[in-house]
Amino acid sequence: MTHKHTKGEIFMDTQAAVPQQLSEQEGIRREKLRRLRQAGQDPYAITRFDRTHQSAEILGGFDALEGQEVSVAGRMISKRVMGKASFAHILDGAGDLQVYTRRDDLGEEAYAAFKDMDIGDVIGVRGVVFRTQKGEISVHAQQVTLLSKSLKVLPEKFHGLKDPDLRYRQRYVDMIVNPEVRETFQKRSRIINAVRDFLNARGFLEVDTPVLHTLEIGAAARTFKTHHNALDIDMFLRIETELYLKRLIVGGFEKVYEVGRLFRNEGMDATHNPEFTSVETYQAYADYNDVMEMVEELYAYVARTVCGATCVPYQGHMIELKAPWRRVTMAQAVRDACGVDFFAWHSDEEARACLDAMGVHAEKDAKRGDCLAALFDEYVEATLIQPTFVTDYPVDISPLAKRKQDNPDLTERFEFFINGHEFGNAFSELNDPIDQRARFEEQVRLRHAQGITTAQVDEDFLNALEYGMPPTGGLGFGIDRMVMLMTDNDSIRDVLLFPTMKPVGAKGGGAETAARQEAPQEAPAEEIDFSKVEIEPLFKDFVDFETFSKSDFRAVKVLACEAVPKSKKLLKFTLDDGSGESRTILSGIHEYYEPEALVGKTCIAITNLPPRAMMGIDSCGMLISAVHHEEGEEKLHLLMVDPRIPAGAKLY
Numbered sequence: 001m002t003h004k005h006t007k008g009e010i011f012m013d014t015q016a017a018v019p020q021q022l023s024e025q026e027g028i029r030r031e032k033l034r035r036l037r038q039a040g041q042d043p044y045a046i047t048r049f050d051r052t053h054q055s056a057e058i059l060g061g062f063d064a065l066e067g068q069e070v071s072v073a074g075r076m077i078s079k080r081v082m083g084k085a086s087f088a089h090i091l092d093g094a095g096d097l098q099v100y101t102r103r104d105d106l107g108e109e110a111y112a113a114f115k116d117m118d119i120g121d122v123i124g125v126r127g128v129v130f131r132t133q134k135g136e137i138s139v140h141a142q143q144v145t146l147l148s149k150s151l152k153v154l155p156e157k158f159h160g161l162k163d164p165d166l167r168y169r170q171r172y173v174d175m176i177v178n179p180e181v182r183e184t185f186q187k188r189s190r191i192i193n194a195v196r197d198f199l200n201a202r203g204f205l206e207v208d209t210p211v212l213h214t215l216e217i218g219a220a221a222r223t224f225k226t227h228h229n230a231l232d233i234d235m236f237l238r239i240e241t242e243l244y245l246k247r248l249i250v251g252g253f254e255k256v257y258e259v260g261r262l263f264r265n266e267g268m269d270a271t272h273n274p275e276f277t278s279v280e281t282y283q284a285y286a287d288y289n290d291v292m293e294m295v296e297e298l299y300a301y302v303a304r305t306v307c308g309a310t311c312v313p314y315q316g317h318m319i320e321l322k323a324p325w326r327r328v329t330m331a332q333a334v335r336d337a338c339g340v341d342f343f344a345w346h347s348d349e350e351a352r353a354c355l356d357a358m359g360v361h362a363e364k365d366a367k368r369g370d371c372l373a374a375l376f377d378e379y380v381e382a383t384l385i386q387p388t389f390v391t392d393y394p395v396d397i398s399p400l401a402k403r404k405q406d407n408p409d410l411t412e413r414f415e416f417f418i419n420g421h422e423f424g425n426a427f428s429e430l431n432d433p434i435d436q437r438a439r440f441e442e443q444v445r446l447r448h449a450q451g452i453t454t455a456q457v458d459e460d461f462l463n464a465l466e467y468g469m470p471p472t473g474g475l476g477f478g479i480d481r482m483v484m485l486m487t488d489n490d491s492i493r494d495v496l497l498f499p500t501m502k503p504v505g506a507k508g509g510g511a512e513t514a515a516r517q518e519a520p521q522e523a524p525a526e527e528i529d530f531s532k533v534e535i536e537p538l539f540k541d542f543v544d545f546e547t548f549s550k551s552d553f554r555a556v557k558v559l560a561c562e563a564v565p566k567s568k569k570l571l572k573f574t575l576d577d578g579s580g581e582s583r584t585i586l587s588g589i590h591e592y593y594e595p596e597a598l599v600g601k602t603c604i605a606i607t608n609l610p611p612r613a614m615m616g617i618d619s620c621g622m623l624i625s626a627v628h629h630e631e632g633e634e635k636l637h638l639l640m641v642d643p644r645i646p647a648g649a650k651l652y
Contacts, residue, residue: 026151043148049124053070059097067129071126076122091176102141125143127143165599191482199257208260250464255283262277267590278479287473291473291474300322315488330394334380337380354371370396373397399440431468432465534629555651556578556648558600562595571586583607584617586615623639
């Protein structure tokens with residue numbers, strides 16, 4: 001049996017007992033490993049390596065270290081063999097450093113072994129610090145040790161790993177070849193530490209509360225459900241930490257906070273991931289005005305600590321985080337933006353009628369507060385670039401906030417917005433157990449109406465409130481969005497080490513990546529039952545050819561796709577239409593598709609329709625879908641075509 005591997009050969013991994021499709025280069029690397037093991041030089045058997053310095057220490061302390069012997073280790077990311085001498089660069093946790101090797105220093109056998117090493121191998125180097133003739137600080141190697149063999153080929157240096165789907169799925173490769181990614185996550189750690197330092201210095205106590213909850217109640221979000229076998233009960237991953245933290249305020253802690261993971265079983269887009277990191281703080285004897293001042297101080301402190309200034313660049317804007325931030329009520333912001341006066345609505349029906357007249361979507365059972373929030377989403381949110389506190393939310397949408405004394409239809413609640421996105425939420429916390437019960441019961445009623453039959457009133461929390469909770473100011477904000485701001489990233493996936501992804505090959509998701517990663521297979525023809533399909537009658541009226549030909553149908557490539565915040569139906573597509581400039585189209589198909597499943601697809605769009613404002617976003621065109629009915633239920637399929645068709649190709 002030969003051990004030589006050639007391109008396309010199936011290799012049986014003896015550890016996993018799973019066949020793998022190997023490239024020619026992967027086969028060569030496995031052959032090198034076989035030879036090393038045969039010679040008693042298994043690199044995976046090495047348990048440790050004594051390092052004296054990291055790359056940054058040598059580069060920054062050259063004057064003191066020149067001529068000194070050091071030991072360094074890292075991943076080899078480049079290699080230039082020049083006969084009897086070679087250069088390489090190794091990457092460690094602090095940066096990269098050049099290594100210089102010579103046959104006369106290493107010996108002929110060791111030098112040959114070094115030349116046989118591959119880009120991606122992890123090596124240890126013992127040598128002397130010096131500066132080359134070209135002025136580059138380097139280590140002149142006296143000994144090189146292979147510490148781990150890389151059996152995979154790294155992406156080419158100058159092109160790196162660009163495919164966003166692969167970058168998120170293989171973050172380990174992304175961090176190797178894209179230094180800015182490592183910097184982002186190092187900065188993320190410093191941001192979290194700065195948040196903790198700020199709160200600790202102000203007397204807050206960090207606590208941990210349960211992740212598994214026995215009740216489905218709290219924030220207005222869908223939960224992830226699991227089952228506890230020993231207790232034989234259903235449990236839910238938490239969607240907030242609020243109710244447990246407020247129990248601690250009742251118990252006598254006056255300042256508490258938690259940095260923890262939350263889980264919400266909802267859609268994903270540029271600012272949402274099913275699991276994310278939140279900070280919640282609660283302070284006794286404080287109200288939402290006190291919390292606003294703390295938020296201003298916190299964000300300015302983190303920016304100064306991590307970024308060196310309170311003014312940070314974010315998506316083409318310079319964001320000034322220094323106090324004071326602008327403050328405006330939700331009702332005033334809407335009135336200024338579109339002329340609608342919340343206080344002129346005397347009923348829920350009147351509010352819904354107003355939205356219908358304006359072409360703004362409202363649910364059939366929407367209350368006045370819901371309608372005000374819908375107008376805010378449509379006309380205001382995207383305009384809030386500099387940090388802004390939006391205050392005094394309607395009670396309809398604020399089940400845990402204290403009512404304003406001068407207007408019981410409103411609450412002492414605020415959210416703060418930066419660059420058109422919400423970054424955090426805060427209240428003067430409701431501590432009236434009777435009012436809280438009524439709001440919980442209404443919340444549970446609405447969830448039952450939505451089919452969420454597991455929702456219940458949290459009787460234990462109400463019991464805690466009946467013992468008496470002092471006036472309290474509470475705050476919740478997302479760490480991930482703060483990191484996006486401080487690192488100038490426009491997608492939450494870029495600040496999560498391992499964002500949630502649909503498994504490769506799973507139905508409806510990651511199709512383009514799966515096609516690249518898996519060997520092509522002939523799929524058997526699927527038998528489709530069309531017997532229950534109902535289609536709309538064909539038009540009897542003719543359309544003249546000249547009128548039809550004015551519609552510009554084009555092939556478009558989906559560059560990005562995300563759910564539109566606050567919308568259950570809309571997806572926002574960023575498209576390549578062949579013009580050289582990206583095109584934005586909104587389509588109400590979220591019920592049928594998750595956004596990540598559509599990235600990379602080739603679709604058909606009408607590109608010469610006038611822009612239409614939807615949820616505050618101009619939709620420039622229309623994507624074509626096929627619609628039919630089956631047993632009274634509408635079915636939709638987005639029209640997708642051969643990916644070999646180039647962007648901008650015109651349909652005739």
